[in-house]
Amino acid sequence: MIPIYKKDYKKYAEKTAQKSNVLVCCIKAFLVGGAICTFAQWLYNMFITRLGEENTRLLVPVVLIFLTALTTGLGWFDKLAKHAGGGTLVPITGFANAISSAAIDSKNEGWVLGLGSKIFTIAGPVILYGTLASVIYGVVLYLLKLAGAGGA
Amino acid sequence: MSKNDMIFKFENKPAIYSVGTVAGKKEWEGALPGIYDCHCDDDTFGMPTWEQSESEMQRLALNHALAKLAWDDGKLGLLFAGDLINQCTSSGYGLLDFDVPFLGLFGACSTLAEGIIMTAFTVNAGYVNAAAAVTSSHNCSAERQFRFPVEYGGQRTPTSQWTVTGAGAFIVGRRSLLDIEEKLIEAKNASQSQPSPLFTHVRIAEAMPGRSIECGMNDANNMGAAMAPAAGDTLLRYFTVSGTKPSDYDLIITGDLGYEGHRLTGELLAQKGIHLGNNFADCGLLIYDRERQDMHAGGSGCACSALVMGAYILPKIERGELRNVLFIGTGALMSQMSVQQGLPIPAIAHLVRLIYE
Numbered sequence: 001m002i003p004i005y006k007k008d009y010k011k012y013a014e015k016t017a018q019k020s021n022v023l024v025c026c027i028k029a030f031l032v033g034g035a036i037c038t039f040a041q042w043l044y045n046m047f048i049t050r051l052g053e054e055n056t057r058l059l060v061p062v063v064l065i066f067l068t069a070l071t072t073g074l075g076w077f078d079k080l081a082k083h084a085g086g087g088t089l090v091p092i093t094g095f096a097n098a099i100s101s102a103a104i105d106s107k108n109e110g111w112v113l114g115l116g117s118k119i120f121t122i123a124g125p126v127i128l129y130g131t132l133a134s135v136i137y138g139v140v141l142y143l144l145k146l147a148g149a150g151g152a
Numbered sequence: 153m154s155k156n157d158m159i160f161k162f163e164n165k166p167a168i169y170s171v172g173t174v175a176g177k178k179e180w181e182g183a184l185p186g187i188y189d190c191h192c193d194d195d196t197f198g199m200p201t202w203e204q205s206e207s208e209m210q211r212l213a214l215n216h217a218l219a220k221l222a223w224d225d226g227k228l229g230l231l232f233a234g235d236l237i238n239q240c241t242s243s244g245y246g247l248l249d250f251d252v253p254f255l256g257l258f259g260a261c262s263t264l265a266e267g268i269i270m271t272a273f274t275v276n277a278g279y280v281n282a283a284a285a286v287t288s289s290h291n292c293s294a295e296r297q298f299r300f301p302v303e304y305g306g307q308r309t310p311t312s313q314w315t316v317t318g319a320g321a322f323i324v325g326r327r328s329l330l331d332i333e334e335k336l337i338e339a340k341n342a343s344q345s346q347p348s349p350l351f352t353h354v355r356i357a358e359a360m361p362g363r364s365i366e367c368g369m370n371d372a373n374n375m376g377a378a379m380a381p382a383a384g385d386t387l388l389r390y391f392t393v394s395g396t397k398p399s400d401y402d403l404i405i406t407g408d409l410g411y412e413g414h415r416l417t418g419e420l421l422a423q424k425g426i427h428l429g430n431n432f433a434d435c436g437l438l439i440y441d442r443e444r445q446d447m448h449a450g451g452s453g454c455a456c457s458a459l460v461m462g463a464y465i466l467p468k469i470e471r472g473e474l475r476n477v478l479f480i481g482t483g484a485l486m487s488q489m490s491v492q493q494g495l496p497i498p499a500i501a502h503l504v505r506l507i508y509e
Contacts, residue, residue, distance in 0.1 A: 101301040
């Protein structure tokens with residue numbers, strides 16, 4: 001029997017599939033992501049007068065990470081992220097959520113083989129390739145400096 | 153038409169007597185609210201892990217189905233059960249309490265149809281007087297296994313479907329069992345208020361198991377499109393071999409094609425000159441209020457068809473509102489590993505014809 005599907009079925013199915021409304025998604029992501037960054041800037045302004053620049057640079061992400069982990073545990077974060085998309089993913093909140101949600105999820109499989117090995121299942125690639133990218137960046141910078149030094 | 157295009161006819165017409173359905177919160181509040189035998193507001197069913205919650209749902213579902221008949225498990229000759237979790241552990245653990253020979257099944261979301269076919273085979277052949285088909289799926293255990301952690305903040309595509317939390321147990325028995333008939337009538341008169349009562353008129357007439365069909369789709373967020381060719385293939389074979397047309401049936405209902413798969417199946421069959429009309433429905437589109445509950449393309453999972461068929465369609469057949477129904481259980485036979493390796497998703501669709509008699 002001739003297969004029921006057309007040869008270009010995949011193309012057709014993908015072309016006719018329902019699409020996300022990119023404009024609405026972008027606006028939501030901009031508003032939520034912007035709000036998170038504004039909040040972080042407000043924290044920065046609060047801390048810098050009292051604690052100095054070095055402590056502030058450390059504390060602002062710590063507060064954001066803590067709040068993300070807390071709201072992830074309470075089951076609120078994914079409800080916001082569903083609408084915000086990149087708005088919650090791009091700031092450090094996305095990274096914190098990836099780690100804390102994986103930790104919550106895998107705790108039943110034990111501390112070592114569960115939580116220990118699965119906590120970085122989503123964040124792991126970011127850490128690996130982020131580190132790799134920074135090494136490459138470092139080498140490029142070093143070579144540029146060498147070239148710059150030679151030129152001078 | 154190949155020589156394997158065979159419709160299995162059950163001349164002894166095994167009957168579906170009793171169904172137990174267990175639903176999660178979203179299903180209980182969905183488009184078919186409050187029709188299930190039991191539900192749990194936090195989806196845990198009192199268990200510490202999601203996998204155990206799913207097992208507990210299977211246990212509850214089969215207990216409900218047996219309780220309606222006032223049976224103990226000794227009356228069942230065989231259990232056919234399956235689920236989505238690796239090695240079907242939800243069924244293995246969930247059915248520990250029952251002292252019945254157990255045959256595990258894997259048909260992904262088509263497990264219910266597969267189970268009903270297997271019970272019909274064994275009951276029709278006379279090997280057992282009664283057998284049960286049990287299946288379950290849990291949104292959280294499925295998310296964990298196939299996608300992301302439950303609390304991960306990701307966005308789902310409009311084509312993605314929501315795995316249904318629930319379980320269903322279908323008890324299939326021989327029509328000629330006199331003591332069953334008497335008990336049935338007794339029990340039926342006694343408990344009119346039950347959400348889904350006992351059935352005395354629902355028969356399994358025919359079955360056509362599906363073939364594994366792959367059509368190049370490798371997007372795990374668009375399972376409906378992956379399963380549509382399988383559903384279309386089975387329906388096309390069935391219509392060709394039986395010489396019938398869609399309008400001969402009161403209802404043609406697929407398991408969990410969702411919005412995308414439902415649309416594509418209709419289009420594929422239309423190309424072959426078979427036009428499905430308003431009697432073409434899908435359990436995945438019926439179970440949730442897609443707009444209000446933000447369910448994207450609809451429901452999926454083994455429990456999707458189990459809940460809709462058990463608590464909504466079978467009672468309609470029992471009341472005589474539907475007299476000739478084609479139920480096509482659809483499943484995507486992929487694993488997380490096959491998807492990561494970029495392999496296209498094979499799909500399957502098993503057809504069961506249910507009649508009022």
